[in-house]
Amino acid sequence: MIWHLIAAIFAGLGAAGLGQLLRLASGKRLPRWLVPVCAGLGMLGYQIHTEYRWFDHKRAQLPETAQVVQVEYDAMFWRPWTYLFPMATAFSVVDAQSLVAQEGDEGRRVEFLLYRFEKQVQDRVSHQAWLMNCATRETLPLEGESRRPRVEAMRRLSEQAPLYRAICHDDQAAP
Known part of the structure; x- marks a missing residue:
């Protein structure tokens, strides 16, 4: 700084x-x-x-294995030019090296880490473990060291969602 x-x-x-x-x-x-x-x-x-x-x-x-899956743009009143050209303030990344795939009765499930970078006075990086069911496109966060699933936070992604495509779409193309 x-x-x-x-x-x-x-x-x-x-x-x-x-x-x-x-x-x-x-x-x-x-x-x-x-x-x-x-x-x-x-x-x-x-x-x-x-x-x-x-x-x-x-x-x-970022390493070559990392893929950006979401970028957040924002406008701020103390930066009036950002209303014309919004500025990237945060983004999320999935690292292909952190993927752990498991085959089960319900289809392929992939455990992964989702990293979030935020632009602040001091840049902030956080990460969260997630589990995705590739067959149903459902994803949910995993809590703590025991990786206990938080079922109440489950959400379903669309087939076009960059997170789904990064986690499951590329894996399904492989033999």
């Missing part, structure tokens, strides 16, 4: 320098307030660029 502050300060200084160069090139006909306005715009531009690149940056850090 300290590096982002330092980078924002240098972006502001660089933009202020450009403002000063413009002022000198015009023979000082441009107003003096142009320099601090350029500095502020430079820092704001850096911050906006960093916030919009957060999702791509985090996704690039």
Whole structure:
């Protein structure tokens, strides 16, 4: 976080320098307030660029076996530009290495970990164990070390749901 502050300060200084160069090139006909306005715009531009690149940056850090299954975009009133271009604030990932498939009477069941990344002042990562029945597209969370299913939280996914396709669709294609 300290590096982002330092980078924002240098972006502001660089933009202020450009403002000063413009002022000198015009023979000082441009107003003096142009320099601090350029500095502020430079820092704001850096911050906006960093916030919009957060999702791509985090996704690039994931292993090749990880697949993004959900992205949440949000608009915030203190960032009015996000109403035109919503910003990614959270996403969920399934890692193919964490899949544990079991064949049973009811069809294929897959236990997996669902990771959730949230953009906050300090990025937050949480994970939850889940169980999915590929035949019925039902999924439910597993609690604790004993992996006790929470049946009251069961939900059914559509065939087009990215989570279902990541967990079951690719597995069914394999022999």
